[in-house]
Amino acid sequence: xxxxxxxxxxxxxxxxxxxxxxxxxxxxxxxxxxxxxxxxxxxxxxxxxxxxxxxxxxxxxxxxxxxxxxxxxxxxxxxxxxxxxxxxxxxxxxxxxxxxxxxxxxxxxxxxxx
Amino acid sequence: xxxxxxxxxxxxxxxxxxxxxxxxxxxxxxxxxxxxxxxxxxxxxxxxxxxxxxxxxxxxxxxxxxxxxxxxxxxxxxxxxxxxxxxxxxxxxxxxxxxxxxxxxxxxxxxxxx
Numbered sequence: 001x002x003x004x005x006x007x008x009x010x011x012x013x014x015x016x017x018x019x020x021x022x023x024x025x026x027x028x029x030x031x032x033x034x035x036x037x038x039x040x041x042x043x044x045x046x047x048x049x050x051x052x053x054x055x056x057x058x059x060x061x062x063x064x065x066x067x068x069x070x071x072x073x074x075x076x077x078x079x080x081x082x083x084x085x086x087x088x089x090x091x092x093x094x095x096x097x098x099x100x101x102x103x104x105x106x107x108x109x110x111x112x113x114x
Numbered sequence: 115x116x117x118x119x120x121x122x123x124x125x126x127x128x129x130x131x132x133x134x135x136x137x138x139x140x141x142x143x144x145x146x147x148x149x150x151x152x153x154x155x156x157x158x159x160x161x162x163x164x165x166x167x168x169x170x171x172x173x174x175x176x177x178x179x180x181x182x183x184x185x186x187x188x189x190x191x192x193x194x195x196x197x198x199x200x201x202x203x204x205x206x207x208x209x210x211x212x213x214x215x216x217x218x219x220x221x222x223x224x225x226x227x228x
Contacts, residue, residue: 035218042118042120042219042220042221043205048214050214058215059215090159099209102161105159107157107158
């Protein structure tokens, strides 16, 4: 089944404790992206990647890191989480060469930083 | 700067009736792509419909259609014969042809009244 998986689905952590949210897709998509969703703000893009070893900042990259060492994986790293990073996070993937291509979204990760 | 505006935080519709959700966007690009995504309570993001700016014909997917007004930079979603399963948050999204970012609106929460 074509899908994007994220882990963990729920995470409660404390300020300053490094964490990684994993994202994996099985569709051989070149394009992968991370979003955060906050009430009243919609979805905002954090980082995106056009292919392996190619990553770019979105609108809200501060406090986040990403890497794309393999085509299928695109982990989101919070080196020193802070309470303002409490949010719902989505990973998504699509075909790069088709700009109108549908994005496949993961199920979301609910992160709480105390 | 590219922005997407959804001016209706909440909307409601009677079952079997028609409702229109509005979306406007700001861009200096001439070629781009527009999307409507649905997010039900399960939080899963589902593509409803998409429109390529160079196509004058409005996109249609079963009960869902758009009114794309390029000059006015407007991209509204019409849902006909509304069903209880249409209750969800709806997000409008924009992707320029020259870039690789996605820009989402703040969402419209749709309630369907039985």
